[in-house]
Every structure is written in C-alpha cells, then in structure tokens.
Amino acid sequence: MSDSVPATLGERTSILTRRILAPNAGPMTLDGTNSYVIAAPGSSGHVVVDPGPVHEGHLASLAAAGRIDLVLITHQHADHTAASVRFAELTGAPVRAFDPAFCVGGNPLRGGEEIRVAGTRIRVIATPGHTADSVCFHLPDDGAHGSMLTGDTILGRGTTVLGHPDGTLADYLQSLQILRACGPATVLPAHGPVLPDLAAICDQYAAHRHERLDQVRAALAILGNDATVAQVTDAVYAQADASVRFAAEASVRTQLTYLRERPRALRSDAS
Template structure:
C-alpha cells in the first residue's frame, strides 16, 4: 500500500476494499486502513474502522450506501470518525465497548456471526493490544478466507501492547487463535495486506519470545526489581524517540507477564 493523494478506494481482497486515512505517523504507519466490505452485486457496504475525524475521508467512505460500521478497538485512529460516519450514513456503529457504539448498534460479542452487504463476518475476541480488541473473519473471502486484524497484527513491524489494558498473556492466546485460522489473508488496520495469518502469527510469537529472552537478560544485568524504563534503556537502546513510550509500555506488559502471569521470570 502506498499513501494516496486523496480518498481513493483500493482493492484489498475479493470482498474488501479500503481507503487509506490521512493520518500517517510512527504508530499508524502510512495511516489507518478503513475497509469497505461488500459482495458483488450488493449496493450497500460494511465499513470497518472509520479512522480519524477527517471530513473528506469520511465522505469518501459514505459515498455508497453503508449498512453497518464495525470497530476493531477503542483507539482514536480507528474510532474518532465513527460518530460522524453514522451521521452521514445512518448506519449503526458496533464495537466491543458500548462507549463506541452509536445509532442503536449493539456491543459485539465473541463468536457472533453478522450477515451484511452479502458478506458473512465472524466476530473474534482478540485481547492483547487492548482488552476490547476484535478481529473479523471473512471465511468466504477468497480461497482461504481473510481476517481483519485491526492492530492485533500489523502489515509491517510489530504490535504495541497497551498495558495495563492490554496484556501479553491475552495477546499470546490471541496469536494461538489466529494461527488456527490457517492460510487466511491478513487485512491489517495499518500497513500492507499479508498472506497466511498462520505464518504471521507464528512469526509474531517468535518475536515475543525473543523479546522476553532479551528482557530476562536485562533483568539479570539490572536486578529483578528493575523498572520498565530501565529495562527499555537496555532492550530498546536504539529505538526512535517517537516510539519510546510505546516501547516502554510493551516492556511493562512483558515484565508483568514474567512476574505475574506465569511467564517464568
């Protein structure tokens, strides 16, 4: 995916397209991918993650009839435009957190199957990045299906754990669940589309295990009571200052896992 000069609908899979939101940054990469889901021949659509409160972006998403708006998790780069998109389309907004539901949309529950715009969508609870994170499985999207992963799996780099709301124990369990989906295409909220969620989930788990090894080594050097900031100084010594807070937050999540969640610290 490359940044667009304006709100342009781009094909991402058989059943999905996306518009790249104009909110690039260290955490959002090129910007938020706002997905538009519909089966061939259906005029209406489902929008996943409206993105920021940007009028041109939201009006582009609202250009065709919108039946439903879904949210992967609470962060503002996914939700800030949701209420406004509801105003533009009258479509209900559904999320795990009732605070981000609008227009009579009911909170989403794990395992619920939604049928809208000719697309079957299975809701998967995916805590770890945040406690309210969801993924949306589209089993009929191409030969292996696809899964919209929000920030649980990114198209490039790795995911921050928003500790204490997100925990590593939950995240590892979510990776297990995603790995079981096999060769489904990964449709991330940031970065490019990826093949095989099974393979990507394995790579993510390996990365976490490597980081845990580095943190254990840092604790051996610094002492078992070292703070997240002290450990981050060792493990993320060369990290860009723009993502230093994210690195320290992820270290805090990993320290909690080692000390409190049975991670054998």
C-alpha cells in the same frame, strides 16, 4: 468486484474488500489508518470497518461506496473511532464495537458472533492483548482461504504495542493462537500492507514476543529483578527512536508484568 462500488474507491484488497487510507500517517499509525469497505459482488449494501479520524474528505470517500448498512470497530483507539459519530450522522448506519462506549446506535459486538450483511458473512473473533476490547473480523467467504481484518492485533509492518494495563501479553499470546487456527487467510491490517498468510504471520509474531521475553530476562539477570521499566527499556530497546520511546516502555511494562506474575517464567518461559 461489486458493480455498485466505483473503481476509484480505494484499493481492491480482496474479493470482498477495498481499503481507503486515512490521511493520518505518523510514527504509530505508519502510512495511516486503513479503513475497509466490505461488500459481496453485486451487493447494494456495504460495511465499513474503522472509519478512522474525523476528516471530511476521508469520510466522503467511504460514503461514496453507496448504502452503508453497518460500521464495525476493531478497538477503541481514536485513529479508528474518532469519526464514528460523524460517519453515523452522514450515513445513518449503526456503529458496533466490543466496548459499548464506542457503539453508536448499535449493540455491542460479541465474540463468536456471525453477522450476515452486505451479501456475506462476518465472524467476530475476540482478540484481547493490544487492548482489552480488540476484535478481528473473519470473512470466511473471501477467496480460497478467507480473510481476516486484524485491526492493530496484527500490523502489515512491524509489531503491535500492548497497552498495559488494558492490554496484556498473556491475552495477546492466546489471541495469536486463536487467529493461527484460522489458517492461511489473507491478513487485512489496520496499518501497513496486506499480508498473504495469517497462520505464518501469527507464528512470526509469537516467536518475536518470546525473543523479546528472552531479552528482558537477560536484562533482569544483569539489572536485578526489581529493575525499573526505564532501565529495562534502555537495555532492550536501546535503538528505539525517541518518538516511539513511550511505546517501547509500554511493551516492557507488559513483558515485566507477564514475567513477574509467573516466577518460573523469569528463568524459562514455561507458562
């Protein structure tokens, strides 16, 4: 534990990280957005990942860590980025994101880049799929197996929405393979609880996606290959609550695009 971080500052989630939950719970954000503070034990500097919504109390809690050297963004969605400008004003720290539009006084992130800050190493891994600009942050020195801040690419509960056309299933499946290669790292998601084994959860996520593709194929076999998104959603996500219907339709849209771009995959997912 870093001596410079108050014991009351959020929840300890790993050797190098603490989580501070933003007060924005909802159907899509689960309990709220997890903002993380990264610092090696004894470090006087800190990194904040995803400052979240503009909520002065939440930002004050993040700033209470001490000197903020850098702010990192996992992807463009407002529940992760809305507070970026305000937090940069409060702390003077640059904000870096993969998409230059979400940077504040900092350079865009690059996939494969290693950042040395707050007494540790942070590796940037490009993981498009949820959005085109999604990245994950690998902390290889965070315990025996390291940890991975996954943004919305992997959630602590449920599965992520792929935001067609910005997010694609082909990209997402490839991103899961890339993350799986990092082994049994601790998963630090932007929503929901911490998970113990990155490789295992990547396998579960990939299996779930292929099961959904099978369900979409089965629906198309009955409805015809020209079935609409709404028709397929009715068949595959019949139990979905009305509050998340738009998310179910987004998932179906990405699945249909994936299958229709691969005629063989309409019969068997051989791609």
